[in-house]
Amino acid sequence: MLEVKNLSTFYGKIQALWDVSFSIKESEIMALVGANGAGKTTLLNTISGLLRPTSGSISFLGKRIDGLSPHTIVEMGVSHIPEGRKLFADMSVRENLEMGAYANRAWKNKGETLEQVYRLFPALKERESQLARTLSGGEQQMLAMGRGLMSRPKLCIIDEPSNGLAPKLVLEVFQIIKSLRDQGITILLVEQNVRHTLETADCACILENGRLALEGTCSALLEMEHVKKAYLGL
């Protein structure tokens, strides 16, 4: 579904990604794991068009998307739920969700999609007319995810959804991500919480210093000594 080949990206004057290649199959959860500064967010931003790669290619459903602007990529069916939620704080919950459906492809069905998102996150419906800034941290994360789903994505990129959440909510977020996969949405997930992530995802890539260090199914990665030592603290 998504095919990344020999990708290199600069962040300002610093090269943040070196020759990264991987691919994601339809209806699977691919996790992207790595330490702070390993290049995870840079990679996501390059896929969604916020950054332009200096070399390499990205194809989505067989079409090249590298170098396209973010709004075109959204229109093709890729949704990026950014790190730190990035809500429109001075707009209401409902308006935030509507903005998620801004793409032409999603706008005509936004009423129906809104119902689905409210079923998934009932708390958002209760707070529909509140400003996003007044929500609790957990509710803000739900809004960010709901907003990302409003574009009816085929591929959903989720950056650090559990950041700053209470442990109980973290489990809930992982449950929701699994249920999205079961509905047929392909997921590219970045997480600090390596154990939960590898237990949730189908396969994973490990980035170290901007390079792809390891790639494989999660069950295989969980057995590897390097992963156990460096990421699971065993």
Place this chain on the structure above:
Amino acid sequence: MVVTILDVAIGGIMLGGIYALIAMGFSLQYGVARVLNIAHGEFIMLGAFITWTLYTVLGINPLLSLVIVGPAIFIIGFILQRTLFTRLRTSSPSPGAYEASSLLAAFGLLFVIQNVAILIWGADIRAYAYLSVPVNLGGAIFAANRLVALLFAVVIGVVFYLFLARTRMGKAIRAAAQDAATAGLMGININQVLALCFGLGALLAGVAGLLISMTFSFQPTMGLEYTIIAIIMVVLGGLGSIPGSFIGGFLLGLIGHIVTYFEPGLTLPSYYFIFTLLLLVRPTGILGK
């Protein structure tokens, strides 16, 4: 006494309404498109002169010319953003560098527009009489054009507010004002929204110029004074807040008119006084964060 209060109030609300349009336009250009548009006043001047030309040469009613002046100035603004400012934005290494380079470009624009206007219309002070018949309102006597200008300023302000609050594009503008990169991730075409904001900002200035020309005199060099007033109004309302700029514009117009009633020479100093006071007491402005 009552008559005097009514007189000052109607005049103040009219000027407040016109100022509110100017401030909202400036706020759209700075708050969303990130251009501190020093040439904002030039679009007010253009609006006044185009209206005047249409009226004196072709005999077109100034209120009717709204449908010509508005779109014409919108297109000028839209094209300026799409060509000049988009190019500056994509070639600037950082948002801060873009704010600096777009400010310089806007300065250049000010001189170009002003001098072209002097070439076309000459440097004289102009005015025309339209709807200057007196209207008696509770004992106070107004020129009809003032009441009409008031009405139009309020209607345009409300329409514009509804556009931002209710429509798909209006919400996209507000989203882009808060976080342009994330708005892009929602599927919003940022270059298009920025051009629209710049065009709409110019349109509001042009329409304000049209209303100003109905009641005041005007000249090609009038722009900068209005730009400075616009900066004060937008800071007063809170930088980046469009409702704030509406309130700031309205307040400053109202206060300005009241001061003018007592001592016209003190109008501009009163603006600076309010501005200084504001920076000392509440530098974030009325609705700023």
